[in-house]
Amino acid sequence: MSTAIREETLGFQTEVKQLLHLMIHSLYSNREIFLRELISNAADACDKLRYAALDNDALYEGDSELRIEIEHDQEAGTVTVRDNGIGMNRAEVIENLGTIARSGTAEFLKQLSGEQQKDAKLIGQFGVGFYSGFIVADDITVRTRKAGTPAGEGVEWHSKGEGEFTVADVERPAHGTEIVLHLKQDAREFADDFRLQSLVRKYSDHIEVPVRMPRVETDKDDDGTPVEGSEKTVWETVNEATALWVRPKGEVSDDEYKAFYKHVAHDFSDPLTWSHNKVEGKLEYVSLLYVPGRAPFDLYERDGARGVKLYVQRVFIMDDAEQFLPLYLRFVKGVLDTRDLSLNVSRELLQQDPKVEKIKSALTKRALDMLGKLAKDKEAYQGFWNTFGSVLKEGPAEDFANRDKIAGLLRFSTTHTDSATQDQSLADYLERMKEGQDKVYYIVADSFNAAKSSPHLEIFRKKGIEVLLLHDRIDEWLMSHLTEFDGKHFVDVAKGDLDLGEVEDEAEKQAQQETAKAKEALVKRVKEALGELAQEVRVTHRLTDSPACVVLPEHEMGYQMRRIMEAAGQPLPEVKPILELNPAHPLVERLEAAEGEAFTDLAHILLDQAIIAEGGHLDDPAAYVRRLNGLLTA
Numbered sequence: 332m333s334t335a336i337r338e339e340t341l342g343f344q345t346e347v348k349q350l351l352h353l354m355i356h357s358l359y360s361n362r363e364i365f366l367r368e369l370i371s372n373a374a375d376a377c378d379k380l381r382y383a384a385l386d387n388d389a390l391y392e393g394d395s396e397l398r399i400e401i402e403h404d405q406e407a408g409t410v411t412v413r414d415n416g417i418g419m420n421r422a423e424v425i426e427n428l429g430t431i432a433r434s435g436t437a438e439f440l441k442q443l444s445g446e447q448q449k450d451a452k453l454i455g456q457f458g459v460g461f462y463s464g465f466i467v468a469d470d471i472t473v474r475t476r477k478a479g480t481p482a483g484e485g486v487e488w489h490s491k492g493e494g495e496f497t498v499a500d501v502e503r504p505a506h507g508t509e510i511v512l513h514l515k516q517d518a519r520e521f522a523d524d525f526r527l528q529s530l531v532r533k534y535s536d537h538i539e540v541p542v543r544m545p546r547v548e549t550d551k552d553d554d555g556t557p558v559e560g561s562e563k564t565v566w567e568t569v570n571e572a573t574a575l576w577v578r579p580k581g582e583v584s585d586d587e588y589k590a591f592y593k594h595v596a597h598d599f600s601d602p603l604t605w606s607h608n609k610v611e612g613k614l615e616y617v618s619l620l621y622v623p624g625r626a627p628f629d630l631y632e633r634d635g636a637r638g639v640k641l642y643v644q645r646v647f648i649m650d651d652a653e654q655f656l657p658l659y660l661r662f663v664k665g666v667l668d669t670r671d672l673s674l675n676v677s678r679e680l681l682q683q684d685p686k687v688e689k690i691k692s693a694l695t696k697r698a699l700d701m702l703g704k705l706a707k708d709k710e711a712y713q714g715f716w717n718t719f720g721s722v723l724k725e726g727p728a729e730d731f732a733n734r735d736k737i738a739g740l741l742r743f744s745t746t747h748t749d750s751a752t753q754d755q756s757l758a759d760y761l762e763r764m765k766e767g768q769d770k771v772y773y774i775v776a777d778s779f780n781a782a783k784s785s786p787h788l789e790i791f792r793k794k795g796i797e798v799l800l801l802h803d804r805i806d807e808w809l810m811s812h813l814t815e816f817d818g819k820h821f822v823d824v825a826k827g828d829l830d831l832g833e834v835e836d837e838a839e840k841q842a843q844q845e846t847a848k849a850k851e852a853l854v855k856r857v858k859e860a861l862g863e864l865a866q867e868v869r870v871t872h873r874l875t876d877s878p879a880c881v882v883l884p885e886h887e888m889g890y891q892m893r894r895i896m897e898a899a900g901q902p903l904p905e906v907k908p909i910l911e912l913n914p915a916h917p918l919v920e921r922l923e924a925a926e927g928e929a930f931t932d933l934a935h936i937l938l939d940q941a942i943i944a945e946g947g948h949l950d951d952p953a954a955y956v957r958r959l960n961g962l963l964t965a
């Protein structure tokens with residue numbers, strides 16, 4: 332029996348307490364996952380030891396046969412999960428089993444509502460790990476020792492999951508970790524051979540480390556009667572214990588792929604799709620990439636986990652190797668196993684190795700092809716797009732070489748459907764282009780409604796020309812990196828001169844020129860009245876219902892991007908708009924007939940209204956109100 336020394340009682344970090352409470356409550360109907368989580372951690376610990384032992388064989392302490400053992404005691408109501416992996420020292424135990432060290436955790440926990448089903452989904456997204464033991468146990472003891480440390484540096488951790496835990500130093504001859512779960516009364520069903528075996532097969536077949544369970548064998552005499560006292564325990568490997576990605580594609584079932592995904596991604600729910608490839612030749616690697624069914628909670632966290640699990644010749648090297656996929660594919664999870672890197676590769680070395688770039692470019696293509704295939708299933712792709720679309724939109728800016736491929740995967744709201752759902756591809760748009768149209772038109776606004784109702788769309792609606800309605804924060808950034816698709820240029824309808832190309836016939840163009848000439852005097856007067864407030868005034872034919880609109884010069888940064896940058900504290904040089912007037916509108920006719928102060932007021936009102944319609948803020952709103960009231964009461 333070990334004697335505990337240096338025993339101390341510590342409180343769980345607040346986030347752990349909250350997580351424990353919510354997890355126990357919301358995952359009640361999915362309790363069996365605790366075993367998957369503990370085996371998954373044990374397998375990771377074995378992987379880590381194998382990696383550490385590459386440099387220092389002594390860490391195995393003479394026991395290099397890595398394994399996981401699961402035992403139970405029906406009478407005592409306990410289940411034990413044991414591994415001879417890397418183990419933990421005292422400081423690691425306190426850190427790993429007392430806190431949650433992931434940024435964004437507190438905000439994540441705030442989203443939990445107390446509604447069982449909703450929370451179960453959210454918690455799955457977070458990953459419950461070790462703490463899931465408390466779904467089935469009311470008392471957990473962990474005994475562990477870090478490989479390579481003296482037997483006296485073992486640690487015992489104990490908790491009832493109620494806010495505090497104790498840690499003490501104990502003597503521990505074997506390195507690795509042992510977790511003893513004392514099952515709650517209503518979870519005793521898990522202390523059962525058959526139940527445990529079937530769970531191990533369900534969740535851990537794909538794990539390369541053998542998961543073993545004890546079986547008692549008894550010698551029999553010649554008559555077949557068991558010999559008393561001859562009982563001995565033999566350990567039987569229950570899982571298949573081959574790395575899933577090494578197996579040929581045809582021999583792996585969908586269920587196995589899905590189970591493996593859950594291990595790799597620490598996710599609860601099924602992946603949307605996957606792509607498994609073995610490459611031989613100049614580069615030699617196996618990759619298994621997955622698209623998750625939902626976003627991890629830290630998708631937009633700067634230091635959120637991303638990247639693949641890296642193996643070199645089947646030896647685990649590191650989690651989250653982010654060098655093999657671009658940032659805009661950070662939602663892709665999976666495994667890369669290669670012969671092209673050396674076993675002692677580190678994060679720093681990865682950054683310098685030219686082979687890494689080559690593999691990255693190959694994996695990027697694989698991932699984009701996988702999305703291309705997924706896109707054939709409209710419904711599934713829509714699910715993907717709604718979850719990860721705004722991340723993929725970072726692609727054209729980050730990955731010039733694959734711009735066209737990424738553009739083909741984008742989905743938009745457009746005037747064709749007039750719905751906020753982004754479900755139209757550029758290929759759909761091209762198919763519907765009007766005869767003579769040679770450009771892809773788009774508008775960027777702060778919200779879908781602002782885009783949909785923009786005065787800039789009036790002429791397009793009248794002529795039946797489709798316009799992409801962009802309203803995500805990232806959209807203007809996206810469009811500044813997308814210049815063409817399939818040979819067709821993109822044109823922002825709120826910038827520069829309106830040119831509808833061949834869609835307008837000669838007669839229309841002639842009429843426009845004549846109107847512009849006829850209104851030259853009006854334009855001059857308005858410009859004088861507005862002074863520096865507008866850089867230019869002109870008549871337009873882009874409006875049918877509105878009296879006026881503002882546009883920006885073609886190469887000027889758009890309003891949406893300006894507002895985002897200003898909100899981020901980046902001062903920008905002021906840019907004055909171009910005011911365009913609709914000569915056929917009664918207000919503009921009235922303006923033309925006005926004189927003196929009435930003219931100046933109305934000119935200002937038209938400019939201010941156009942700025943408001945575009946989603947901008949007025950520099951002097953009170954002046955606008957005063958002028959408008961003057962007009963209304965005249």
Ligand SMILES: Nc1ncnc2c1ncn2[C@@H]1O[C@H](COP(=O)(O)OP(=O)(O)OP(=O)(O)O)[C@@H](O)[C@H]1O
Binds near residue numbers: 418460
């Ligand atoms: N059997 C084990 N052997 C060694 N270390 C372990 C073991 N189980 C857990 N740990 C350590 O405790 C940490 C926390 O485990 P936990 O399961 O809570 O989270 P995780 O595995 O990092 O992520 P997730 O919550 O997504 O599963 C692990 O990262 C690991 O360092």
